[in-house]
Amino acid sequence: MTSRAVTIVGYLLIVGCGVALELSSRRRGSPVPSLGVVLRRVMGTRSGRVGVMTAWAWLGVHFLAR
Amino acid sequence: MARHGARWAGKPRRPVGSVGPAGRTVGAIVRDPVIVIFLLAGIAEILAGDPLVDWLVLLTVAAALAWDRVRRRRPADDEPVHTPDARAPTAGVRLATTKDAAAAPRPGPGWVDRWGPARLAPALAIGGLLYAAAAGGLARFSWPAMVAVAGPGLVGVLSAWRTLPTPSLEAAAVHASGVAVWAAVFVALALWELGALLLQPALTIDSPAHPTISVLLDPVLGSHLGRSVGFLVWLALGWFLVRQ
Numbered sequence: 001m002t003s004r005a006v007t008i009v010g011y012l013l014i015v016g017c018g019v020a021l022e023l024s025s026r027r028r029g030s031p032v033p034s035l036g037v038v039l040r041r042v043m044g045t046r047s048g049r050v051g052v053m054t055a056w057a058w059l060g061v062h063f064l065a066r
Numbered sequence: 067m068a069r070h071g072a073r074w075a076g077k078p079r080r081p082v083g084s085v086g087p088a089g090r091t092v093g094a095i096v097r098d099p100v101i102v103i104f105l106l107a108g109i110a111e112i113l114a115g116d117p118l119v120d121w122l123v124l125l126t127v128a129a130a131l132a133w134d135r136v137r138r139r140r141p142a143d144d145e146p147v148h149t150p151d152a153r154a155p156t157a158g159v160r161l162a163t164t165k166d167a168a169a170a171p172r173p174g175p176g177w178v179d180r181w182g183p184a185r186l187a188p189a190l191a192i193g194g195l196l197y198a199a200a201a202g203g204l205a206r207f208s209w210p211a212m213v214a215v216a217g218p219g220l221v222g223v224l225s226a227w228r229t230l231p232t233p234s235l236e237a238a239a240v241h242a243s244g245v246a247v248w249a250a251v252f253v254a255l256a257l258w259e260l261g262a263l264l265l266q267p268a269l270t271i272d273s274p275a276h277p278t279i280s281v282l283l284d285p286v287l288g289s290h291l292g293r294s295v296g297f298l299v300w301l302a303l304g305w306f307l308v309r310q
Binding site: 002003004007008010011014015017018021031032033035036037038039040041042043046047048049050051052053054056057058059060061062063064065 | 098100101103104119120123124127130131134135201206207211212214215216218219220222223225226227229230240241243244245247248251254255258262265274275276277279280282283287293296297300303304307308310
């Protein structure tokens with residue numbers, strides 16, 4: 001397995017963990033909150049809200065603009 | 067002979083209130099993880115030799131949030147005032163007063179949230195599609211493309227700044243461990259990306275053997291269609307976040 005393949009598999013595994021957590025959060029009585037709920041909690045303060053929106057804007061600049 | 071063990075025994079502990087104003091200010095800033103993360107990320111961007119805009123955005127927001135903290139001179143100021151389990155006021159936490167309510171921005175939707183009624187949803191969706199289609203045609207690494215991103219980006223960030231946080235019952239009930247598992251996923255992604263970045267021949271030279279996310283997405287974002295889809299996904303994500 002090449003180092004490129006290992007790197008890509010690593011990304012996929014991490015994304016897969018995120019998807020698994022989200023699916024797990026949909027089960028009734030699951031202790032795992034959905035990503036949306038976690039975001040709402042993080043965005044419950046001004047710095048959290050501004051921080052999340054800035055991270056989003058930064059992603060746009062990084063991938064789409066520069 | 068001095069009794070070393072007893073030297074400090076009777077000395078009163080330094081009261082927290084004796085810390086100078088500058089110390090309290092720095093403490094309030096450092097206690098905010100968002101400010102610290104943006105400062106560190108901005109410094110990392112500079113060290114990585116990324117374009118000015120990338121790190122300037124991060125450091126400007128860190129400075130603005132720090133200024134906001136200093137201006138209000140209360141470390142816990144941006145914590146939600148009305149939490150579901152709010153109890154009697156405790157040290158360091160002050161309930162909002164009528165004067166505060168008059169001075170603070172009105173609770174509720176910000177600039178963007180006002181556009182949220184269901185009847186506007188189709189218009190927004192069509193507008194987003196057209197915007198993505200047009201913006202995707204702009205050349206990468208160009209100022210027009212930067213403006214196309216900066217417009218919605220600024221609206222989103224300013225809306226977040228202006229909107230008074232309204233904590234939901236559901237979100238407030240989330241246990242810290244629930245947040246921690248999600249944080250672990252994002253930290254793992256960041257560390258994996260950092261590993262790939264450090265394995266490049268140099269920070270500014272891409273490596274096909276150890277691709278970063280940017281390198282992997284380059285072929286996709288190289289075409290008009292790919293960039294338009296990228297813009298659409300990015301706009302949709304921003305809309306999702308604004309609605310939280």
